[in-house]
Amino acid sequence: xxxxxxxxxxxxxxxxxxxxxxxxxxxxxxxxxxxxxxxxxxxxxxxxxxxxxxxxxxxxxxxxxxxxxxxxxxxxxxxxxxxxxxxxxxxxxxxxxxxxxxxxxxxxxxxxxxxxxxxxxxxxxxxxxxxxxxxxxxxxxxxxxxxxxxxxxxxxxxxxxxxxxxxxxxxxxxxxxxxxxxxxxxxxxxxxxxxxxxxxxxxxxxxxxxxxxxxxxxxxxxxxxxxxxxxxxxxxxxxxxxxxxxxx
Numbered sequence: 001x002x003x004x005x006x007x008x009x010x011x012x013x014x015x016x017x018x019x020x021x022x023x024x025x026x027x028x029x030x031x032x033x034x035x036x037x038x039x040x041x042x043x044x045x046x047x048x049x050x051x052x053x054x055x056x057x058x059x060x061x062x063x064x065x066x067x068x069x070x071x072x073x074x075x076x077x078x079x080x081x082x083x084x085x086x087x088x089x090x091x092x093x094x095x096x097x098x099x100x101x102x103x104x105x106x107x108x109x110x111x112x113x114x115x116x117x118x119x120x121x122x123x124x125x126x127x128x129x130x131x132x133x134x135x136x137x138x139x140x141x142x143x144x145x146x147x148x149x150x151x152x153x154x155x156x157x158x159x160x161x162x163x164x165x166x167x168x169x170x171x172x173x174x175x176x177x178x179x180x181x182x183x184x185x186x187x188x189x190x191x192x193x194x195x196x197x198x199x200x201x202x203x204x205x206x207x208x209x210x211x212x213x214x215x216x217x218x219x220x221x222x223x224x225x226x227x228x229x230x231x232x233x234x235x236x237x238x239x240x241x242x243x244x245x246x247x248x
Contacts, residue, residue: 071104166193
């Protein structure tokens with residue numbers, strides 16, 4: 001079993017290159033991040049090269065965070081801005097050799113938002129050979145987010161019909177919204193591009209809560225890539241890592 005450190009949450013009190021080194025020292029097999037754009041991509045690439053870890057993925061920019069935006073790709077009046085964030089993410093991913101780009105859709109609803117999201121995903125999928133990921137966010141943490149369920153994600157992936165468009169399956173978000181994690185993993189296996197995890201309901205380390213990660217990880221023994229630890233440590237990250245040796 002291999003694990004990736006999501007540096008949006010883990011060691012996020014450090015500069016990103018330092019967090020990459022910390023992940024290596026802690027025994028992670030890869031890293032991933034949320035929005036690395038304040039750090040020069042060349043600095044991130046140098047840190048990755050120095051320690052030999054791959055960058056699995058990054059997110060498109062959220063947009064105007066001060067105005068409450070959380071992604072732009074489903075916003076009908078922000079198409080040009082959404083495509084700028086996609087271009088930005090692809091450019092950054094090309095430098096750091098990130099495996100995937102998570103295109104964030106934002107707060108929207110309705111048929112026009114659906115069409116806008118489809119068009120922007122086709123734009124993203126055509127613009128790069130890297131994996132394009134979409135991720136449903138749970139209604140408790142992100143009420144009003146356009147993409148809310150894995151069934152909705154499957155329908156979108158089918159409609160776009162791009163070979164590099166995949167589902168980001170976050171056990172935390174699916175656990176909060178749908179439950180039945182093992183069945184959903186099996187049913188969606190053909191479209192999953194990356195798997196993330198955290199405890200439910202507090203989004204802490206996977207050593208407590210409603211989800212039995214010993215059982216979930218046992219079912220994922222043959223998953224070919226590192227699983228993404230995207231949990232909130234609630235303090236010193238190193239103090240929360242006992243789960244990793246247990247589940248390896």
